[in-house]
Amino acid sequence: xxxxxxxxxxxxxxxxxxxxxxxxxxxxxxxxxxxxxxxxxxxxxxxxxxxxxxxxxxxxxxxxxxxxxxxxxxxxxxxxxxxxxxxxxxxxxxxxxxxxxxxxxxxxxxxxxxxxxxxxxxxxxxxxxxxxxxxxxxxxxxxxxxxxxxxxxxxxxxxxxxxxxxxxxxxxxxxxxxxxxxxxxxxxxxxxxxxxxxxxxxxxxxxxxxxxxxxxxxxxxxxxxxxxxxxxxxxxxxxxxxxxxxxxxxxxxxxxxxxxxxxxxxxxxxxxxxxxxxxxxxxxxxxxxxxxxxxxxxxxxxxxxxxxxxxxxxxxxxxxxxxxxxxxxxxxxxxxxxxxxxxxxxxxxxxxxxxxxxxxxxxxxxxxxxxxxxxxxxxxxxxxxxxxxxxxxxxxxxxxxxxxxxxxxxxxxxxxxxxxxxxxxxxxxxxxxxxxxxxxxxxxxxxxxxxxxxxxxxxxxxxxxxxxxxxxxxxxxxxxxxxxxxxxxxxxxxxxxxxxxxxxxxxxxxxxxxxxxxxxxxxx
Numbered sequence: 001x002x003x004x005x006x007x008x009x010x011x012x013x014x015x016x017x018x019x020x021x022x023x024x025x026x027x028x029x030x031x032x033x034x035x036x037x038x039x040x041x042x043x044x045x046x047x048x049x050x051x052x053x054x055x056x057x058x059x060x061x062x063x064x065x066x067x068x069x070x071x072x073x074x075x076x077x078x079x080x081x082x083x084x085x086x087x088x089x090x091x092x093x094x095x096x097x098x099x100x101x102x103x104x105x106x107x108x109x110x111x112x113x114x115x116x117x118x119x120x121x122x123x124x125x126x127x128x129x130x131x132x133x134x135x136x137x138x139x140x141x142x143x144x145x146x147x148x149x150x151x152x153x154x155x156x157x158x159x160x161x162x163x164x165x166x167x168x169x170x171x172x173x174x175x176x177x178x179x180x181x182x183x184x185x186x187x188x189x190x191x192x193x194x195x196x197x198x199x200x201x202x203x204x205x206x207x208x209x210x211x212x213x214x215x216x217x218x219x220x221x222x223x224x225x226x227x228x229x230x231x232x233x234x235x236x237x238x239x240x241x242x243x244x245x246x247x248x249x250x251x252x253x254x255x256x257x258x259x260x261x262x263x264x265x266x267x268x269x270x271x272x273x274x275x276x277x278x279x280x281x282x283x284x285x286x287x288x289x290x291x292x293x294x295x296x297x298x299x300x301x302x303x304x305x306x307x308x309x310x311x312x313x314x315x316x317x318x319x320x321x322x323x324x325x326x327x328x329x330x331x332x333x334x335x336x337x338x339x340x341x342x343x344x345x346x347x348x349x350x351x352x353x354x355x356x357x358x359x360x361x362x363x364x365x366x367x368x369x370x371x372x373x374x375x376x377x378x379x380x381x382x383x384x385x386x387x388x389x390x391x392x393x394x395x396x397x398x399x400x401x402x403x404x405x406x407x408x409x410x411x412x413x414x415x416x417x418x419x420x421x422x423x424x425x426x427x428x429x430x431x432x433x434x435x436x437x438x439x440x441x442x443x444x445x446x447x448x449x450x451x452x453x454x455x456x457x458x459x460x461x462x463x464x465x466x467x468x469x470x471x472x473x474x475x476x477x478x479x480x481x482x483x484x485x486x487x488x489x490x491x492x493x494x495x496x497x498x499x500x501x502x503x504x505x506x507x508x509x510x511x512x513x514x515x516x517x518x519x520x521x522x523x524x
Contacts, residue, residue, distance in 0.1 A: 006051070006075045013037075016045040016062070025064040031247050051075050057129070059251070086464065089500035090330040091127040095306035097333040101340065101350060101369075125231075125252055128307040132259055135300050139217065139266045141293045146271040151208040154201050162200035173197035209271050213287045213294060215278025220301055221263050223280040227308050228260035281305075327423040328404045331462050331498050332380040335405065335419075336369045338507040343374035372410065376520065379406040384443055393446035394455055403439050405462070409520045416443065416455050417518045421462040421498075429463055429479040429495060436461055440493065458492040458518025464499035488517045 006012055014034065016022050022045040027034045034047035051058075062069040157165070159180065165173075178198040182188055188196060235253035240246045266272070282288045282298045289295060340348055352368035367380040383402045387395035394416075405419035418439040422432040440459035444452045467480035473487035481487055482495035494517075496510050 001073065006073060012049045014047045014049060017041070018043055019064060021065045025062065028061045028063070029058050030251055086500040088127055088130045090326050092303055092306060093500065094326070094330050094333055097337045101337060101353065124307050125256065128304065129255060129259065131300055131303050132262060136262055136266065138293055138296045138300060139269065142297065143269040143271045146209055147211060147213065147287060147291065148207045148209055149211050150205045155204045157200050157202050159196055159198060159200055162202060165200045165202055169202050170197065170200060173199065173201045210275040212278055212283065212285065214271060214275050216280065216282055217297060218267065218272045218275060219278050219280035221267050224304055224308065225260045225263040228256045228263070232256040232260065328421040329380065330500070331421040332378065332405050334498065334507050335511050336378050338504060338511050339371050339374055339378060341504060342508050342511070343371055347372045370410070375410050377408045377410060379408060382406050387444055387446055396442045397444050397452065398442050401439065401442060407520060415457040415520050417458045417514060417520050418443070418456050419460055419462050424463060429461060429465060429482065432461055436493065457520050458514070460493070460514060461495040462498045463495050464497070466497045466499060492518050
């Protein structure tokens with residue numbers, strides 16, 4: 001089917017025609033039966049499907065007259081939510097940032113590979129599943145044109161068949177084996193004193209696939225296949241009481257077994273046969289940097305290594321349908337890492353970001369990273385209650401509020417930047433403005449005399465959108481006006497681009513822009 005034919009949040013019809021017994025047929029998607037509609041012909045069937053906010057690959061099964069026909073379809077995201085590949089990028093960068101920040105913290109744990117009793121989160125499995133197609137394609141491309149080396153091997157040849165043996169090979173053969181004395185007239189050189197080795201050890205150079213890179217590929221595939229087998233076995237042992245949880249457990253048990261079989265099929269390719277053992281990771285040899293397919297496998301190896309690592313947290317327990325939730329945490333971790341890189345890791349307090357648990361466990365709810373050198377603290381989904389209930393007098397004058405990301409000044413002035421992460425582009429951003437206005441107006445701080453003033457120095461939307469604008473902000477169309485630097489600087493309000501795939505320098509520039517516009521924290 002062409003890309004974009006099946007889109008989330010829309011209604012789709014599946015039609016079966018020309019099939020005997022179609023009236024009794026069932027169509028299931030991810031084990032859930034679809035709503036059957038009345039068909040105009042007796043040998044036809046129709047079903048209605050509303051995928052909701054779901055983008056990605058789903059498993060379909062048509063049950064007809066005692067037979068099952070399995071197939072997959074791909075749903076595409078709405079245009080306002082950008083591409084499906086952004087989910088993979090965000091999961092990868094969330095895991096990468098988590099490792100980087102965890103390495104700077106005081107926690108010390110081994111997190112290389114998750115092999116415990118706790119099942120891996122759904123987002124990690126979705127991420128691994130999304131990389132399988134590219135991995136299979138890459139390994140098969142390597143199999144089609146593998147790198148070879150010429151290896152010298154000793155070949156034992158009877159003396160009467162070694163007519164092409166060189167003098168050094170004949171002399172080397174005197175060191176071992178049986179010697180034969182010449183009889184009759186001597187035709188051997190005098191230096192050989194009438195003796196000849198019964199077996200000549202010749203050096204033969206043969207093409208070989210047994211190179212370190214192929215050993216590393218084979219070892220990596222074996223490790224991943226075993227890990228997926230273990231996950232499938234763990235899912236198979238679980239019987240949740242909730243029917244929906246049980247369906248997801250069965251679904252992912254089947255998917256992980258299928259992924260493991262795909263990896264084992266790759267292990268049966270010719271270029272991986274008859275090679276030795278090696279470490280399950282690419283090394284620093286030129287082949288991993290110079291050969292395009294091998295370089296591609298090295299990049300996939302990094303993705304798989306992050307996907308099977310012991311990283312846990314509520315944020316990862318989400319399917320592709322909740323990309324907007326993942327965007328909130330992705331934005332926070334990207335900004336936190338950029339701040340650490342820009343202002344230094346000295347005295348940074350990570351105790352509010354990680355929890356004691358299996359592997360790396362991100363703190364649920366209110367995570368805080370304090371950066372004294374920058375004069376700020378980055379807060380993730382911090383709750384602001386009514387200000388008269390708070391000891392420091394900071395909070396909301398209406399109801400409890402929880403912005404996605406908040407940047408608090410540590411200078412005691414009580415200033416705050418509110419960032420509302422919205423995984424939207426285009427006209428969808430216009431609808432998101434209400435929340436930014438709400439945070440800016442409702443969050444206040446009370447002084448000792450009972451006076452109340454606004455707490456928020458700046459309120460911005462974070463969006464993957466990157467609109468073009470020029471000239472005066474007053475003539476710029478919405479939502480591009482929100483991104484205009486003069487508009488943001490004048491009102492300390494607007495939007496900042498934060499898109500999956502932006503490099504570290506671009507994230508740092510975005511953070512610097514936010515702090516400069518709102519005049520919070522250390523000077524750049």
